[in-house]
Amino acid sequence: MNPFLKSAVAGLVATLPMSVWMLGAQHWLLPRRERYPLPPEQITEHAAEAVGLEGVAENDTALKAATVVNHFAYGAAVGALYAPLKDLPGPPLLKGVGLGIFVWTGSYLGLLPATGLLSSATHHPARRNMLMIVAHFIWGGVTGVLAERSTSRR
Template sequence: MEPQSFLKSAAAGCAATLPMSVWMLAAQHFLLPGRERYPLPPEQITEHAAEAVGLDTVAENEPALKAATVFNHFAYGAAAGALYAPLRSLPGAPVVKGMGLGLFVWTGSYLGLLPATGLLSSAKHHPARRNALMIVAHLIWGGWTGVLAERKR
C-alpha cells in the first residue's frame, strides 16, 4: 500500500470532521433536552487530557480549551481517517465502507480506548440520546471520509 493512500485517507478524515462537528453542535442544541446539553465528548476529552498532563491553564481557560478541542478533534479525525487506507481496495461503495469505519471508530473509542485511558467514561454510562448523537456523528464522519478518500483527484 502506498504512503499517499494513508495521507489521502488522513486528509479525508480531517475534512470529514467538519460535517461531523456541525451535526454534533446542531444536534446538541436542537435535539437534546436541556439536562443533556453539557459539553460534547471532544471537549470533555480535551479537558481531561489537559488536566492529566498538567495543563490546567488550558483546562480552566474557556477560549484555550475551545481552541485545543477543535485542534484535537480534527487531529483525531485525521489519525482515524488514515485507517480507511486499507479499505480503499475492498469492493463496495466508499460511503458504506466509511460508515463501517465510523462505527468501528466509535466502538473502539467510546467502549475501549477512552475509558481505558480515563479520558471519558464508557458509552455504557452515557445517556442514550447522547450516544445516538455520537453514533450518527461517526456515521457522518465515516461516510464523508470514504467518499473523500476515494475521490478521483
C-alpha cells in the same frame, strides 16, 4: 498522493460536517439537562488536566481552541485507517460508515475508558450516544467518499 495521507486528509475534512451535526444536534435535539459539553471537549479537558495543563482546562477560550485542534487531529489520524479499506469491494460510503462504527466503538467503549479520558458510552444517556453514533456515521461516510474520490482531471 499516498493513500494513507489522502485518507488522513479525508478524515480531517470529514470532521467539519461531523462537528456541525454534533453542535446542531446538541442544541436542537437534546433536552437541556443533556446539553453539557460534548465528548471532544470533555476528552480535551481531561487530557489537559492529565498532563498538567490546568490553564487550558480552566480557560474556556483555550479549552475550546484545544478541543477544535484535538478533534480535527484525531479525525485525520483515524481517517488514515480508511486507506486499507479502499481495496475492499463495496461503495466508499458504506465502507466509510463501517469505519465510523469501528472508530466510535473502539473509542467510546475501549480506548477512552481505558485511558480514563471519558467514561464508557454505557454510562452516557442514550440520546447523547445516538448523537455521537450518527456523527461517526457522517464522519465515516464523508471520509470514505473523499478518500476514494479521483484526483485526476479529464
